[in-house]
Amino acid sequence: MAQQLEFTMGGLLDHVAERYPANDALVYPERGLRYSYREFNGVCRQVAKGLLRLGIKKGDNVAIWAYNVPEWVVLMFASAKIGAILVTVNTAYKSAELEYLLNQSDSTTLFMVKSWKDTDYVATLTDVVPELPVTKPGELNNPKLPFLKTVVFIGEETPAGMLNFNQIMEMGKEVSDAELAAAEATVDKHDTIQMQYTSGTTGFPKGVMLTSHNLVNNGFFIGECMKFTEKDRLCIPVPFFHCFGSVLAVLASVTHGTAMVPVEIFDPLKVLQTIAAERCTAVHGVPTMFIAELEHPDFAKYDLSSLRTGIMAGSVCPIEVMKRCVKDMNLTEITSVYGQTESSPGITQTRTEDSVELRVSTVGRALPGAEVKITDIETGATLPPGKQGELCARGYMVMKGYYKMPEETAKVIDADGWLHTGDLAVMDENGYCKITGRIKQMxxxxxxxxxxxxxxxxxxxxxxxxxxxxxxxxxxxxxxxxxxxxxxxxxxxxxxxxxxxxxxxxxxxxxxxxxxxxxxxxxxxxxxxxxxxxxxxxxxxxxxxxxxxxx
CATH class of the missing domain: 3.30.300.30 (ANL, C-terminal domain)
Known part of the structure; x- marks a missing residue:
């Protein structure tokens, strides 16, 4: 069995900041922002104290609705330090989806930016909570959202009824190190630390409860499969609200002391510029992102020779695209990952030493510490290599369950702890899996x-x-x-x-x-x-x- 990490998410950052204090942790070239791991941990601690001062306690659900701004990553670790649960909101959500999520998740606090693409977040939230602009910050009282009390704005010119993220930083100065340490001491690695929403066959999104143990280890093993070290630098154009961003990118980096270089909103030119300027060694993306980068008219102008690895995932990886990434982007060790939110998310991954054929024709083999089997859809019996059935997974990465939905949880996690993915797959004699279809109509x-x-x-x-x-x-x-x-x-x-x-x-x-x-x-x-x-x-x-x- 692979050696698992025993840290809480907050404890992990303390450990890495001690081990690699001067290493770049978080870099936003366009903002001129460059935190070392020591500095990044300091900011996360400060915000964690601010959350305590705001009255947020262990087990409280705190939602974030934002694209890849620095505050997103800070809040991810700050909330984890005090045992609050970060509820991640899809940036594309509109009013009906936002209202459902805030209500179902019992979120007490919402952190948000002003807008994203064509969506004015402030107007959308006001549509859901009309009294927001005339309410004193922190005193919201809406019968449709009985838990929601506070909205915190990320950015300049704070709208009426909201606090500003910088005020949370300031409030942190009123809380002692001892108070923070006392809060951190109550957090266990098996406590739920993040809730990501995934739609279900019932038609309503479900809150997937994930623990530090789930997330830290999944991030660690995914980083191991890319051979990450403290010398790597990962360009992150995938959204943080997905496990692709928060686990395959952020936690794969932090567990290895790797530098994170996010792109706030995906733009192929910005990705190319970022990789070249920061000498990134890795980049993530879904196939459409890699296609947009490869086909950009200015592609040839950028030196991508620093690249080595990364992840292409999110949908089937076309063979020609993968081959072009290897040849034209220098991604000789690019990998692909298969999984779902319910498994934190990685279940299988190809390895850097796998042939290109294996990397494009399969989704790899089980991650360290994960078990995978293919079962007969009718009987549930385990099938031999080469036979198509449902892919099931078991191990440290399986979610605690769906928030307030025990019946739905029981439908996907059986009595023996196997997660039934709903995906059809075939496994070869070496454990490499091909996804062949879906039982569910996703x-x-x-x-x-x-x-x-x-x-x-x-x-x-x-x-x-x-x-x-x-x-x-x-x-x-x-x-x-x-x-x-x-x-x-x-x-x-x-x-x-x-x-x-x-x-x-x-x-x-x-x-x-x-x-x-x-x-x-x-x-x-x-x-x-x-x-x-x-x-x-x-x-x-x-x-x-x-x-x-x-x-």
């Missing part, structure tokens, strides 16, 4: 997991819609796109734009159907179940999409 668009049920539940609220089925169709750029087959109520007429317009501002843009088809009925099984795979096949034919376009 759509993966550009690395974002989309659960049809969630969009269906929302569209059912449209007064003209009688029934709707959401499914994925192949797309060369994103892997898959969302398609809706809509049955309109008798006597009503509807356009494709009406369907999309109804979603705008209410659900994340990436979930809005690209294709809408109006139908009279659906293909059914003899027992009356809708056959989504047939809807998909029909769409591929009608829209002249190729199954090989990345599906």
């Amino acid at each position: 759509i993966i668009r550009g690395g974002e997991n989309i659960y049809p049920k969630e969009i269906e539940e929302y569209l059912y609220t449209h007064p003209k819609i009688s029934d709707v089925q959401i499914y994925g169709v192949p797309d060369r750029k994103y892997g898959e796109q969302v398609m809706a087959a809509v049955i309109v109520k008798k006597g009503e007429a509807m356009t494709e734009d009406e369907v999309r317009e109804y979603c705008r501002g209410k659900i994340a843009n990436y979930k809005i159907p690209k294709y809408v088809k109006f139908v009279e009925g659906y293909p059914m099984t003899a027992s009356g179940k809708i056959q989504k795979f047939k809807l998909r096949e029909m769409a591929i034919k009608e829209l002249q999409l190729e199954e090989g376009e990345g599906a």
Whole structure:
């Protein structure tokens, strides 16, 4: 069994700051910000004290809604130091999703930036909590969100009703080292420390409860598979709110004393500039990000010779893209990771010494300390190599469960502790796995997991819609796109734009159907179940999409 780390997340940072005090920890070239591990730990301690002064206690849920700003990483460790639970909010969320998450998570505090892309966060939150601008900071009282009391703004010009992140830093000065040490002493490595929301087949997102032990070790072993050391420098263009950012990037780095060089909002040119300027040795991304970097008109202007490794994950890695990354970006040791939020997230990973063929045709073998098996969907029996079945995983990385959803937890974690992923896979005799399909009807668009049920539940609220089925169709750029087959109520007429317009501002843009088809009925099984795979096949034919376009 691989040797696991025994630190809490807060304790890990203390240890690394002691071991590599002068090493770069967090670097934002555009901001002129460069924290050494000693400085970074000092800032995290200061914010942890500020959280205590704010009245945040161990076990309180604290949400963050922001792109890759420095405060995100600081808050991740500051909250962990005092045992508060960081609830990560998808940057693409709109009002209905935000309200659901804040309510379901019982978050007492929300940290947020002003906006992201086309979404004005302040207006969106005010839509959910109209009384915010006329309420004294820290005294929110909304019957729909009974737990939410405080909103903290990250940035200049704090909106009415909110505190500013800098005030939390100042408040930290009123708390002694002894008080912080006392709070830290109560935190156990098996306490929930982060809650990430993943959509479910029930249609409503579920809060995945992850512990320090889950996250620190997953980050550590993922870093080990890339052969990270204190000399590595990782460019991070993937979002922190996903495990890809917070675990595969941040914790893979911190467990090895590696420098983190984030890109705040993905832009292929900024990634190239950052790698060249900071001599990054590693870079992460989903396939669409690597394609955008490789195809940028200024690609050849940047010296990427410092690169060595990184992770391409989030959806199927096209062979040609992986080969171009190796050849043109110098990523000779790039790896791929497979997993899901419920497993912190990594389950399998290719290794730096694996052949390019293995790295593109499989998702690797079990991470150290993880067990993987393929089981028969009907009987649950373990299958031999070469047979397709459901991929199940067990080990230190399996979540505690879904927040306040014991029945849903029991559906995915069996009595023996095996996590049932819902993914179909084949394992070879060396333990290398290929993902061959999905039992669940999940759509993966550009690395974002989309659960049809969630969009269906929302569209059912449209007064003209009688029934709707959401499914994925192949797309060369994103892997898959969302398609809706809509049955309109008798006597009503509807356009494709009406369907999309109804979603705008209410659900994340990436979930809005690209294709809408109006139908009279659906293909059914003899027992009356809708056959989504047939809807998909029909769409591929009608829209002249190729199954090989990345599906």
